[in-house]
Amino acid sequence: MAGIEISPRIKLAAKREGMDATKVRVGAHEIGGDRVVVIAGPCSVESREQLFEVASAVKEAGAHMIRGGAFKPRTLPYSFQGLEEEGLKILAEARDLTGLPVVTEVVAPGDVGLVESYADVLQIGARNMQNYPLLKRVGEAEKPVLLKRALSATIEEWLGAAEYILAGGNANVILCERGIRTFGKLTRFTLDLAAVPLLKEVTHLPVVVDPSHGTGHRQLVAPMARAAIAAGADGLIIEVHNEPEKAKSDGAQSLRPAGFVSLMEGIRPVAEAVGRRI
Numbered sequence: 001m002a003g004i005e006i007s008p009r010i011k012l013a014a015k016r017e018g019m020d021a022t023k024v025r026v027g028a029h030e031i032g033g034d035r036v037v038v039i040a041g042p043c044s045v046e047s048r049e050q051l052f053e054v055a056s057a058v059k060e061a062g063a064h065m066i067r068g069g070a071f072k073p074r075t076l077p078y079s080f081q082g083l084e085e086e087g088l089k090i091l092a093e094a095r096d097l098t099g100l101p102v103v104t105e106v107v108a109p110g111d112v113g114l115v116e117s118y119a120d121v122l123q124i125g126a127r128n129m130q131n132y133p134l135l136k137r138v139g140e141a142e143k144p145v146l147l148k149r150a151l152s153a154t155i156e157e158w159l160g161a162a163e164y165i166l167a168g169g170n171a172n173v174i175l176c177e178r179g180i181r182t183f184g185k186l187t188r189f190t191l192d193l194a195a196v197p198l199l200k201e202v203t204h205l206p207v208v209v210d211p212s213h214g215t216g217h218r219q220l221v222a223p224m225a226r227a228a229i230a231a232g233a234d235g236l237i238i239e240v241h242n243e244p245e246k247a248k249s250d251g252a253q254s255l256r257p258a259g260f261v262s263l264m265e266g267i268r269p270v271a272e273a274v275g276r277r278i
């Protein structure tokens with residue numbers, strides 16, 4: 001692509017002439033194929049009742065996978081840190097209940113084996129995008145990795161992080177744009193949607209967009225979800241909570257189940273308009 005050149009030292013993540021886009025298979029779904037994959041669920045797993053209620057609601061609305069944090073890297077040590085292994089068990093039960101694969105974060109190299117024994121996709125959070133021991137460890141994992149962009153990472157730094165996982169032998173890497181830090185105070189981050197078509201030029205890896213963390217406000221989530229699909233995203237990851245006002249984390253950006261139903265209705269015609277399906 002004339003004018004968009006990435007470092008030649010990014011080898012495995014780079015798209016080369018005539019190369020097919022990578023499709024990452026997760027259960028019955030494929031991220032990077034014709035269908036736009038929707039991952040939805042609470043920021044944190046708080047209880048069995050909470051996760052089951054949200055997981056059933058998002059399944060009913062047409063989500064393809066469940067998200068939920070069991071290990072939570074929080075800005076302050078006083079905030080809720082997650083239910084850890086108990087949370088992983090609840091996620092696995094929610095998968096049994098709904099049939100939907102589970103995406104959940106791993107924060108420490110020593111926990112990768114444990115998280116992998118319960119989860120279908122290992123998420124590397126924005127704050128750990130440059131945690132190289134963790135990237136090396138998930139490079140040896142059997143499960144696909146959803147790699148979030150760090151708060152202030154350039155595209156090349158992000159692809160460099162993906163390169164660690166690919167170089168470790170794990171070919172199933174999904175990139176996730178989740179907003180970067182700019183100067184505005186009214187949104188939590190600035191959702192960089194230009195990253196989506198840019199990545200399509202320079203990498204073969206699939207790209208998912210997180211409009212929940214990318215904006216921080218539930219009113220902005222559905223419009224930016226539509227925009228992400230219009231820009232060519234292969235998937236969405238959306239926070240949904242049954243009682244957002246009582247959420248232990250990220251309530252302000254979490255959709256209620258009814259809001260998620262209308263998000264799903266709103267993205268279908270956009271996907272169709274760009275030659276995709278939900």
Ligand SMILES: [Mn+2]
Nearest residue numbers: 043239249250
């Ligand atoms: Mn969150």
